[in-house]
Amino acid sequence: MYRYAKLRNRVTRTFGMGADEVAADPFIADLVAALSPDRVKSDGAHRALLSHDASVFDGGNSGPVVFPETTAEVAAVMAAAQTHGRNVVPRGAGTGLAGGAIPLGVPVVVAVTKMDEIHEIDTDNGIAWVGPGVVNLDLTKRLGPLGYHFAPDPSSQQVCTIGGNVANNSGGPHCLAYGVTNAHILAMEVVLPSxxxxxxxxxxxxxAGYDLRGAFVGSEGTLGITTKIAVRITKNRPEVRTLLLSFDSVTDAANTVSGxxxxxxxxxxMEVMDQRITVAVENYVNAGYPRDAAAVLLAEVDGLAAGVDLDAERIAEIGRENGATNVKLAGSDEERALLWKGRKTAFGAIAQLAPDYYLHDTVVPRSKLAEVLQQTYDIAERHDLVIMNVFHAGDGNLHPLILFDARDEGVLERVHAAxxxxxxxxxxxxGVLSGEHGIGVEKQKFMDRMFSSDDLDHQNRLRQAFDPGCRTNPGKVIPTGHSCADIQSLRSIPKEVWA
Amino acid sequence: MTAAATALATDDPVLLAFAEEVGSEGPVAVAGGRTRWATGGTLTEGTRLIAAPTGIVEHLPDEMTVTVRAGTSVAELHAALAAAGQRTALPDRGGTIGGALAVGENDLRALGRERVRTALLQVRYVSAEGRIVASGGPTVKNVSGFDLPRLMVGSLGTLGVLAEVILRTNPIPPVSRWLAAEGAHPRDVLEATLAPSAVLTDGTTVWVELEGHAADVDAEVARLGTVGSFAEVDGMPDLPVHRWSLTPAEVLALHEGGSPHDTGAFVGAAGLGLVWGSTPQPARPLDPTVAMLSERLKQNFDPTGRLNPGRMPGGA
Incomplete structure (x- = not known):
């Protein structure tokens, strides 16, 4: 079932649909009629490629893969899936870490990556209309010359799509001041499962009416497929101050954040990295982080000149009160960019340290950061595992990273237990189960630790209002026993196709 | 109910008693401050009226959160938060926390205070079956399951009866100043300033609220001087009585006198789209597919239609 973060031998050959194959499966014939043969793929290579995402989970089984370019095409695919009683899984760049895009139940995978147009930038309304396949950072690059950016900035922003950001209610380092994706989505055109x-x-x-927009954001592709999104654009701040504070303990860094x-x-x-990850980052990109500090805090304030100077001084002061051994203000835009490059490539850096890793994502109240961090180290020690912590400290969003070698016998059990x-x-x-990665398939089994059966039942009522047949991204988020009765069918592959 | 060991379970006797009071049979509605009693339609006659539980449960300034029961007045909450230097996105227009969330109206200064719909982090409500349901969580960042708190804001209590919520709080900026000028254009004001908390227009005068560090506000005031002859005023103007929801661009059109919307005399929030006019906004019928989804939601959450009967968000 589980795959670990290894580089795989990904097959990228492409095939169009052969006439025999189309004739053999009436569902595929309908898909081909709705799109065009070159944008409906059912060869083994494509299906294999899209059977997983960036998570450690595998075991998906993709049906045909379609690449629509218009809303009408997405609607036709959904209608065909409904007619043929087939499941549908929407997909952006596949960067999700909770397995949300893994195809279960041999669904048609709807890859929206070709819907990558920035349709309109409307400064009077403070928004941009974008296709779901627009890459997060591409929008910010386009907005830059106009003096704006798109505020949500997950670490995968160079590749992740805005459609995926909507599905996961994505976060990033700058949510602390600017809010999560939900706060930046004003309207969406959606194709319903029908x-x-x-x-x-x-x-x-x-x-007017219920906030269906708000309910849709973060629904992990279970309520429908976005085809056009109105995102709020945020004015660039003229002044930024970035501080790097070093500490003798992770606890001191966490206490500074609360302070x-x-x-x-x-x-x-406000981002914290412990020593292990800081050294790995330094070895990887040489960003100027100290190798000898037990923890570093990267704090950034933005706004107008006078205010950011005041805030930066105060943060430095609070850091020193909490035992900071060094406080450094980034002296130039280049230095600042390098520090952020180090932070955002932290997960790439760990490849030097171990062949496999498992990245966790939970949130705790800020005041509990130090305590829970210590617990993560104790847990790792008990299970004889190496753990490092790099996290969005300002939000209390922990990202414990467990390193291991999947070839070691019994290590997987220890990794999961930890x-x-x-x-x-x-x-x-x-705290809560997930801050920004979502539930997907990863945390379904933990949902009943946070929610009662009544709570889960009500989440399912929302799901069913949009998708009464439970055919859109089935088998995700809500655990078996509380969700649409679709789990059994997910395990069995229709015998006529791709067994 | 048994207080299962789930993280969001509650054994607060006040909430359990409220769930009993809501019960599982017969039409029921909460009377809060009745400040927006006509919103969404007329309550069905014979509906049992109850009051939501009151009290501030816990304010954690370091976490920027407050746990408060739905029947607490907004004024009481904001007074308590202000004593600790914080505030919320809820508008100061009387009424209760539950009422403000159920109606979902934003403060006219939402540019500086965020929208109400993003301020609600966690909700405990009583379902149509009389069960306590929890969703969301106590942290700002949270993607644990479906986002029912978003659905509750503006739902008029038709999907569940709000009992207790956790709201995000924010520090009150050190300085807040209002300025006004005749003849300025709100678009110029929005372009000249970085982050005004409000830019209001009545078509002649433009009012601006600036908040932050004193030196930053001074710098913003200086920039305002490049787009109009702004002078200090006490606060925002008196508002006409009818609330409109328009787009930010439509507010600019109102200011320029070229709007097809017959608001009468108005005060509109540029960059936001809220308008108070002397005539009521015509009904905004829901798109038929949105209406279908809304009816299914209502059916799924309240199959017998007992919660706040006669009212629906977007209803007359």
């Missing part, structure tokens, strides 16, 4: 096309939300201040918020300062970002204990420790501290 094939109907609907606009959720609106550009007006208070769209800053307690002082009434809401920085644009992961479960980290989740338990986070919940016990008053």
């Amino acid at each position: 094939g109907e096309v609907v606009m959720l939300g609106g550009l007006d201040a208070e769209p 800053v918020i307690a002082a009434g300062i809401v920085p644009a970002a 992961g479960a204990e980290i989740i338990t420790a986070s919940l016990d501290a008053g």
Whole structure:
């Protein structure tokens, strides 16, 4: 079932549909009629390629893969899937870490990567209309000359799509001041599982009716497929100050983070890395991080000149009060960019250290950061594992990273046992299951630790209002026993196809 | 109910008693401050009226959160938060926390305070079956399951009866100043300033609220001077009585006098789209597919239609 973060031998040969294959499967014939033969793929290579995402989970089984270019094409695919009683899994860049895009139940995989047009930038309404396949960073690059950016900035922003950001309610380092994706989505055109096309939300201040827009964001592709999205654009701040604080202990760094918020300062970002990951980052990109500090805190404030100077000084002061051994202000844009490059490539850096890793994602109240961090180290030690911590400290969003070598006998059991204990420790501290990676298939089995059966039942009621047949991204988020009765069918592959 | 060991379970006797009071049979609605009693339709006659539980449970300034029961007044909450230097996105227009969330109206200064729909982090509500349901969580960043808190904001209590919520709080900026000028254009104001908390227009005068560090506000005031003759004023103007929801671009059109919307005399929030006019906004019928989804949601959450009967978000 599980694959670990190894480089794979990914097959990229492409094939169009052969006439025999189309004739053999009426569903595929309908897909080909709706799109065009070159954008419907059912060869083994494509199906294999899209049977997994960036998570450690494997075991998906993709049906045909389609690459629509228009809303009408997505609607036709949905309608065909409904007619033939087939499941549908939407997919962006496949960077999700919780297995949300893994195809279960031999679905048609709807890859929206060709819907990558930035349709309109409307500064009077403070929004841009974009296709779901637009890459997060590409939008920010396009907005730059106009003095704006798209605020959500997950670490995968160079490749992840805005459609995927909507599905996962994505985060990133700068959520602390700017909020998560939900706060930046005003309206969406959505194709429902029935094939109907609907606009959720609106550009007006208070769209009438239930906030279906808000309910859709973060639903992990289970409610439909976005085909056009109105995202809020955020003015670039003229002044930025980035501080690098070094500490003798992770606890001191965590206490500084709490102290800053307690002082009434809401920085644009506060990121912490422990020594192991900092050294790995330094070896990887040579960003200027100290190798001898037990923890570093990267704090950024943005806004107008006078205010950012005041806030930066105060953060430095609070750091020193909490035992900072060194406080450094990035002296130039280049130095600042390099520090961020180090932070954002942290997960690439660990490849030097171990062949495999498992990246966790939980959130705890800021005041519990130090305590839960210590627990993660203790848990790893008990299971004889190496763990490092790099996290969005300002949000209390932990990312414990367990390193291992999957070839070691019995290591997988230890990795999973440690992961479960980290989740338990986070919940016990008053935290939540996931801050930004989502539930997907990864954390389904932990949902009933956070939610009662009544809570899960109500989540399922929302799901069923959009997707009564439970055919859109089936087998995700809500655990077996609480969700649509679709789990059994997911395990069995229709015998006529791709067994 | 048994307080299962799930992270969001509650054994607060006040909430358990409220769930009993909501019960599982017969039409029921919560009367809060009745400040927006006509919103979404007329309550069906004979509906049992109850009051939501009250009290601030816990304010954690370091976490920027407050746990508060739905029947607490917004004024009481904001007074308590202000004593600790914080505030929320809820508008100061009377009424209760539950009422403000159920109606979902934003403060006219939402540019500086965020929208109400993003301020709700965790919700505990009583279902149509009389069960306590929890969703969301106590942290700002949280993607644990479907986002029912978003659905609750503006739902008029038709999907569940709000009992207790966790709201995001924010520090009150050190300085807040209002300025006004005749003849300025709100688009110029939005372009000249970095992050005004409000830019209001009545078609003649433009009012601006600037907040932050004193030196930053001074710098913003200086920039305002490049787009109009702004002078200090006490606060925002008096508002007409009818609330409109328009797009930000439509507010600019209202300011320029070329709008097809007959608001009468108005005060509109540029960059946001909220408008108060002297005439009521015509009904905004839901798109038929949105209406279909809404009816299914209502059916799934409240199969017998007992919660706040006669009212629906977007209803007359």
